[in-house]
Amino acid sequence: MGLKYIEPIKSIILLLLVLMSITFTFSIWTYSPQLAPIDQSKTVDISIGQQKDVKDVVKPYKFLIKYEEELKGTTDQIAIDKILRDMGTWKVSQLLQDPTEMNKVQMKEFFEQPNQFTLYFNGQVPLPAYDEILPIDEMTKKNLPEFSFDRLIVRWDPKAIAFEVHFINRATGIHFYGKANLADTTKSYQSIIMESEELTHYVEVKNQEPTYLAVPDEPVPMVQKTYYQEEISPGRFRDALFNDPNAVKRSQVDHNHEEFGDDHALMVVNTETKMLDFVHPAAEAREPAKPSDLLLDVIDSINEHGGWTDSFRYSYINSLSRYVKFQLFINGYPVHSESDASGLTEIVQFYGDDRVFRYIRPYYTLESSLSFNENMDLPSGTNVVQSLMESEDLDFSLVEELTVGYMMKHDLEQRIFVLEPAWFYLFKGTWKRYTPEQTGGEPFGLE
Known part of the structure; x- marks a missing residue:
């Protein structure tokens, strides 16, 4: 073979190598292996019982309402839930702290006043957490104190049909109060104040110490x-x-x-x-x-x-x-x-x-x-x-x-x-x- 054929042969071999390289590279890019499907690990179900909202867990155990001449109350949860649903449409605003802490005598006198109802709680309820049950307006919420209460009292004015909300901590005597803005004042007055006249009759216990007690007399x-x-x-x-x-x-x-x-x-x-x-x-x-x-x-x-x-x-x-x-x-x-x-x-x-x-x-x-x-x-x-x-x-x-x-x-x-x-x-x-x-x-x- 003459020398004149060596250069063309080199060029042909080089071209073949380039073409082979391109072919291998393309096949690698486009290759999709047929793999057996991988079994997904079974997830563990950790939902043991129910999930609950704050309103389902933080509940009063008693409702007591004081009229001018009568005292009514209930521990029936259906009746209390109905009252709470109505209150859930309210907004509390203009919340202030009473500068004077109540002693037991003052507290008893406060609970004895007419035209108010009281919700009783077993534990001290943090006020910021209770916002999910009794809403507090945004302006008031910005400066909401880290305060806890165990009695929630709502007072109404029979003439103006205006409502005030009072939060009292019986252990410390600290007392916050504010205005209740009702979505429908007439409806709330009818469903809570008027309808509660049909509840069980309660009487106040007269004892020598300044502790307010009220019990059913039936x-x-x-x-x-x-x-x-x-x-x-x-x-x-x-x-x-x-x-x-x-x-x-x-x-x-x-x-x-x-x-x-x-x-x-x-x-x-x-x-x-x-x-x-x-x-x-x-x-x-x-x-x-x-x-x-x-x-x-x-x-x-x-x-x-x-x-x-x-x-x-x-x-x-x-x-x-x-x-x-x-x-x-x-x-x-x-x-x-x-x-x-x-x-x-x-x-x-x-x-x-x-x-x-x-x-x-x-x-x-x-x-x-x-x-x-x-x-x-x-x-x-x-x-x-x-x-x-x-x-x-x-x-x-x-x-x-x-x-x-x-x-x-x-x-x-x-x-x-x-x-x-x-x-x-x-x-x-x-x-x-x-x-x-x-x-x-x-x-x-x-x-």
Whole structure:
């Protein structure tokens, strides 16, 4: 082959290499391998029960309305909810603080005034959080104080049909008041003031100490209820509370206790009482919390896993220890547990740094009621007051409140919960059950 063919051959080879390179590059760009479909990991369902709004959890347990000549009231939740729905259309404005803190005598005199109604709350309600239930106008909200109340009083002027709203903290005597701007004044006056004349007749208790008490003077119809012992699998709470449920180990501690734990948290389960106690030590916070933020954070944290398995209501807060408690209610009545089963009817949470630090609660659920519920009449409030006043074992001047509720008894052998209707009285911060045989009563937990 002559030298004259070498250069053309080189050019042809170079062209072929370039064409091959372009072909390989294009095939790489356009290549789509036929891969087998990858199974998606199953997501864990952590919606245990219901989610609830603030208005479903922060509720008054009693409504009392004072006319010129009569005192009426109710603990019926349907009637109270109707009043709250109407108030939800109002706007509170021009909120001011009374410069003088009330003492007990002044407070009693205030509660005794006519042309007003009062909503009773178990716990101290942070005012900024209550804005979701009783709206506050935007201008007032900008300077809203971090203040808590346990009595909400609405006063009306019968001539002008104008309404004032008063928030009172009975523990401190601090008092805020403002103007209520009603969406429909005539409608609210009719549905709350006029229609409440049909409610149960109440009487004021005249005792020697300046504590305002009012009770119904008629027997109270109640129903004793019995429920099957049903439970939610603790494994569902494990999935909801631990960062990685797959890393959690389960161990049997003894006949009635199990533990679920990983390197960060521990959950102890009492299989007899149907209670669980979860703790995440690294989340502990030592700084006090703002009460309104704390309450809303705890409600949100329980909503995250649908933790409202029954009708629990807000009942107590301690912003220093970042502690919030919720009480079980049935048909609008508080449910207490016996002293040897304290906490059986409560959800307790300590909220830490942006998450739960400690969480104590039951994992039973009261969904299935047995058919042999029993109707009964509890004695009137006036009869109970008379009995307590006559007791030699009780200083009645220290009684702060009286209300109807349920005592829960857990029958382990029959695997049932029995809810017995009873009167309860608040004595030195502790709820006690009234019994005619033992007037001194028994304590059921600190409020």
